[in-house]
Amino acid sequence: MSEFRSEQSFADMALPSAVLNQLEALQFTQPTPIQQQAIPALLAGANVLGEAQTGTGKTAAFGLPALAQVDANLKATQVLVVTPTRELAIQVAEAIDSFAKQQRGVSVTTVYGGSAFGPQIKALRSGTTVVVGTPGRLIDLLNKGVLKLDALRMAVLDEADEMLNMGFIEDIETLLRSVPEQAQRALFSATMPTAIRKLAKTYLTDPVNIRIEPVEKAKRNITQRAWQVQGMTKMTALARVLEITTYQRALIFVRTRQDTMDVAEQLQRKGFKAAPLSGDLNQSQREQTVSQLRSGHIEILVATDVVARGLDVPEITHVINYDLPGDTESYVHRIGRTGRAGREGEAILFYRPRERHLLKHYERATNGVIEAMTMPAAQQLNEHRQDLLLQRIQQTLATDVSDVQGLLQSWLEKHELSAEQIAMALLQQENTRQPMFMAEEKVIRAPKIERQGQSKKGREERRRAGPRRGADVDFDTYKIQVGKTHGARPSDIVGAIANEASLDSRYIGQIQLFDSHSLVELPKGMPKDVMHVLTKARVRQQPMAIEVTDAKVARPPRKEHRGGGAPERKRSSRSASGNGSKRGAARRFS
Structure with missing residues (x-):
């Protein structure tokens, strides 16, 4: 495999003027490392094998050169992008569509399972230029004779390692065998397991090998903290963290689909604006959930690894690993959902004693330090709630309270009540709604075994x-x-x-x-x-x-x-x- 090095700006690349003008309108000026290397290689007609983590700009790395090669007058599928999930397919399609705004005649269609065939078939038959989709639905459309690849100029596999993890390897091979021999091929992946390298060796002829090392700076704006599960349940700890922490949006990772619903339901009962995101939701529900997260109607999303792959919401300030992932790559992907667009982010881990060794692996993978954290005690939570209540009272008193002032004066005159008694009653109602004098629950623990002096x-x-x-x-x-x-x-x-x-x-x-x-x-x-x-x-x-x-x-x-x-x-x-x-x-x- 050949190596490629390049230090260029977008203006230095042989991109069409319509694309360059649109990049300028989008305020894209300096390409990322993966874009600096992949775009010139693809424009030169080479196949590309790119290894780079999520959030490094891979979509533009293949999307821009793909648009440079399409013929707007040809009403046929000329670019095919395969992604592991519906969410990522939608995100990639939206990005490519935004790059092509000033290219007349270029259209982008997204195809995925869980959605009706009709609109997708209609778009394909109309001669859409770029097709972005998931493996299963693409194969279905191929078998129906609706997706035709005769005029294909570039085929891209995005997040190939995730497709491998999801069991799509046979589907990927089926799709690659359907790609015309003369079409360009590009494979992008966050990691390069043996199966992916074997796939590249089989279907990519003499590819340019591009590997972007994880950039320490990219992780420096993400603080990582870990709490060892002890003294309380994980749900109790989660609720305390969310109540004490100032977050804009939070993403909580759990292990299973059922867990997303269970954790979200418990958070909702505690008054948090939480919702699950899992494969059990149909596509319209998932799109609506992500939209509500962006708008702020939902502040907390409880998700599994698969559905959160490709989720790009800059407002996510905190990622909480309620359940730890099984590998370091998944951990890197998880915490990559925060600290986006140069913002500060925080990743919190809940781990059990037997999982302690995983923290060292995570530190090496992120080139960072995971700090130990203590869970807020009941007294700290009480003080926090009391302070917030006092702040609300002070803010209310700073507004016009003339309406209730007359009512208070009337009560004081007509009833045997003092202002102090009324205040205490209202405080008690607030305390009933959200207790401000909690004590730590007694945790059942076995007594320590005294071994000193034993023979x-x-x-x-x-x-x-x-x-x-x-x-x-x-x-x-x-x-x-x-x-x-x-x-x-x-x-x-x-x-x-x-x-x-x-x-x-x-x-x-x-x-x-x-x-x-x-x-x-x-x-x-x-x-x-x-x-x-x-x-x-x-x-x-x-x-x-x-x-x-x-x-x-x-x-x-x-x-x-x-x-x-x-x-x-x-x-x-x-x-x-x-x-x-x-x-x-x-x-x-x-």
Whole structure:
């Protein structure tokens, strides 16, 4: 693969005057590094393999030279851009359309699944110049004989690594095999896994290899902070962060589609302007949601990695990783949603002890530092609410209050009330609506094991026996809608409860598995918000739907020593996988 280096302005490039005039109107003056290298290479007729992160200007890097090669008099598809998601397809199409405003006869059409075929087929049959779409819908249109590539001059794969992650590799190969041999090809990706390099080697002849290193300056305006989940549930912590933090728009990343709805619903109940964004929404709903985020009708978006790919809303000031991503590339993409257009941004991570090692990987990937953060305590939250209320009162008193002043004077004269009593009553109403004197909820934790002064033999016995369960804990029995038929194991249930409830696993009692449900012992007096979280928690992709029950967990049978004497209780250790805790003392069986 050949290398290419260039230091030019847009005016120095062989772009059509109509394109240059439009760039000037859009106030595009200095090309980004990927544009400086890719545009001249594509204008020279070369194939391009570009590796650059999201937000580096890849759309213009292929869109501008593509527009330079189209024939406006030819009513046929001449440029094809393939993207992994509908959101990115719409964004790319809008960008190319804006670049082509002064090119008469050039039209751009977006095609994607989840939308009616009719308008898309009509646009293609009318001879649209540029087609931007997702793999599945493009193949459908090819098979219908509606999308014709005979006159194609350039084919572009954008975010190729994401298409690989989403399982589109076979669809991509099908599309590339349909591209005429004489057409130019360009492949852009944030990373270059082996499968993408193999794809490029197969379908790109002698491509110009362009790699843009992550620029430290691009991450310097994003502050990264991390909180270790402890002392409260993640939902409680999230609500506190959002209440204390001054944000313009916030993007919260979760793991699954169901999580987007659960987290958004809980935030809405707490008074936040939140909405989910997931693949469960149809296209019009997703477009409306993003539009509402831009306009401010929605201030918080709860999304998964896939649907947020390509989301470009400059007003996003905070990205919160409610669930951590599985790889560093996804993390870089996530935090790249903030700090856009030179603005300051902040990325916040919630991590569990077993996930601590991921922070070092994230720091290396971003060439940055992730600072430890503490969660606002109840007293800090109280003071914040009190200060805000006082500010509102002061602001109100600075306005015209003559209308209510007469009413107050009338009450003071006609009723046995003082101004102080009326003020206290109104403050109490406000305190009922949003408590200003909260205390920290008691977190159930196992007592520390005192090891000082223990003999070596004693320590060995303690390790063999495992951590002891709190002797003063009373248990209730709960029923969860997960059982053997779902592939559940006791360790799965322990892990889910310990993680979601921040509950020390030594305070999870007996577990008994049945075919379609299970019974589990938990301490009495579990907080309501914790139980709500557990209701939504999943084991083996199945909602636990936990509820208290009068049923009792059966005890495992005891075995007698061969020589008689005291019975021996059969012990079974459970895996620490999924809960980050030590071996449990309580017995689990199925």
